[in-house]
Amino acid sequence: MSEGERVVDEATRSSLPAPALEMLGITKRFPGTLANDHIDLEVRRGEIHALLGENGAGKTTLMNILYGLLTPDEGEIRIDGHPVTIRDPADAIARGIGMVHQHFMLVPVLSVAENVILGSEVMRGPVLLDLADAGERIRALSEQLGFSIDPSARVEQLSVGQQQRVEIVKALYRRARILVLDEPTAVLTPQETEEIFGVLRRLRSEGTSVVFISHKLDEALTIADRITVIRRGRVVGERLPGATTEQELADLMVGREVSLRVDRGVGHPGEVVLSVRGLRVRDDRGQEVVRGIGLDVRSGEIVGVAGVAGNGQEALIEAIVGLRRPAAGTIAIDGADVTRASPRQVRERGVGYVPADRQRYGLVLSYTLEDNFVLTEYYRAPFARGAVRDERAIRERAARLIQEYDVRTPGSTVRADTLSGGNQQKIVVAREFGDDRLLVLEQPTRGLDVGSTEFIHRRTIEQRNGGTAVLLVSADLDEVLELSDRIVVIHRGRVVGEFDAAHAERERIGLLMARGEAA
């Protein structure tokens, strides 16, 4: 099947309801890149339309154009068949377009009702807000969608999933008939994802059109009525979920055949590199969250730590890399005690660390790529001679790593925050991977697209084959199962099970993760 071919035939097309939204030939250029290249997108009334593409493919740019945050260089937008010009978000809202951004646009200290009416306040008299009326409408809207929400609750007290629903209610409160959700599941638990899908189906049945932006193949197949795939700013295919497969979608997205499963091969474990004994660690609130963990990682093996988020993984990692002092127990690397070592002392023993939150820990977003590539090694040769930086060595390293790790960037002197999430993660990975003794990987592919995930997995295997000891912590059980030679299950700060890759049963591990026992 050739690229760009539309598998939706004309008969099916004419039986569908009228298009609520048409974007025709949308083109947007940024300096150095063509973010959107004559993109056509059509969304019918009461349709859930998935917009699928890798990070940086141009999905968000397209939706920002629709929402009036960006002006297209070329192209036309039609709503209910009528051409419209959308100058700013107020325009978009007036035309019934609602947007739920990936990072929520809520004011944490305000109540749900206050957030919902923000910008379209209903007044009672000249100074007083009419919150009661808003509260009623919010309640009615949420009941309609099958969930309940307290309009007087403060947003900061809500879970991430609840906050997302507030965003949806906010859009509907402004009478949105076309709702755009940008990567809505990226921050949700599987449970919350199921719930939000239920909400979207209700919206569909009431005639709202939904644009669902994602790079997750299974989710697009589950929820969408139609899927449009874009790659490097162009539409490369339109598919119906019943008539396609994950593999086909992945190939379309990436533009070549990708292996959804990496070939792990066999590890050859050598001597023990990381040795953790009787470790106890407290979190910031003084709670003991690691309660007696023992763990060995050998050179040339990948040990995966499986566990539901919040069972002590974070504190365990922080203790190992020196960011948190353990309350008891020992940590040794290559036989040397590093229980109370500083982060730098730990690094000096040949430890690379890819943190879960790349924007908070792994990168300085306002720095250039060059500075980010030497963030952890800026002080030593060849990047510094004495106390003075060697700009040439720093530039050379950036050029080499950009090429080696295929970082998509216009250059090495642009700021890190101009890159997409996947490319930012590649910077961290490129910096931390090398001739390490131990690699600590924390959610290394969270939020990444298929292509970047495959790339990072392949590199991880290469590191192991080169004799590095790898400790992998991931909330994604599939990732742990796929990469690990050995799997350790933790629950409430304790190791509750240990498996060889050959004998790892998904079901059993899942039960151990959830309950701490497999009975």
Added chain:
Amino acid sequence: MAAIRGRLAGWWRVAALPVLAIVLALAIAAVVIVASSAFTGIGFFPLLPLYAYGNLFAGAFGSDVAVNNTLVAAAPLMLGGLAIGLGFKAGLFNIGVAGQFLAGAFASAVAGSALASAPLPLAVGGAILAGGLAGAALGAIPGFLKARTGAHEVVTTIMLNNATALLLAWAVTDLVRAPGFTFPRTGDIGNSALPVLLGRNLHLGVPLALVLVFGIRWLLHRTTLGFEIRTVGANPNAARYAGISPLLIVTLTMSLSGMLGGLAGAIQMLGVIGFYASGISASVGFDSIAVALLGRSDPIGILFAALLFGAFRAGAPLMQITTQVPIEIIDIIQALIILFLAAELIVRRVFRLRVRPMEIEGATTVTRSWGAQSVRG
């Protein structure tokens, strides 16, 4: 040719907002000048601002003497501006420059009078060093408190400003009062006075300040310590992750910042004032905040901003004498400049500017560091 144009465009991107803020401030101050002229002896005179600004310029740059006066007034502002700007780079707002200025002035006055008859290089060097060290010590205290306990440096430095002024008033009255004067003051500084290099008053402090402008610029951008300071300012979490100790860097940066504040006091004392008495003006400490903001925390920007403010101070007397426009108009202009820098949207609208929003580092520093956690580690 294209390269030159590119460079000019780059310069304009950085300097457009500060320059236009100054233009706008001068324009509004002109209205004030015209309006107030109606109430003074001159009577209503619409062209008065042109005469006033012309004389202001002549007073600042019109002769060798004028230029020297401008440079002498600008030098302590350069050092004070660097002190604030360096703090901003590490995410710290050192409001204590006023106190550090006084401490530096006091310490250099005391050391200067002690070394009054020592050989010149020793006397000058020792007195300057004493001023720098006193400022550094005063900066280290809030730095350490911030790093260790999270105590906000804005609060602690403001408190230290008052404590310092009162402590020094007591010290000059009861500890180091020189005999033979009718009021409490320190003794003559003799050989410790900064040598005059040019004209009547251009002293050694001016080249010293210039050297430090470029020295701090080099420190920030070319050394590993500068990288550490900037990293702690840009993302303290990433700094810790990268093996940098925020505790050390925050303390060190505040000490360096305090040292610059102390040096500002030292050159003013040794080059201009000559003795310490309670009640000497610490306005340099506060004008420095304006200088750092106008210079966008960049050493070169601070250099130009300090020259501008120095020119205002040096030129204002001639303006007042010849046009009867009061010196206080300078304070109005300075306040307007800061106002427009803070409310840059106004400047954009007036000039239909299309440059990227500028990041006043100070502004983000202040808003972010309020309520921030301690950066222990």
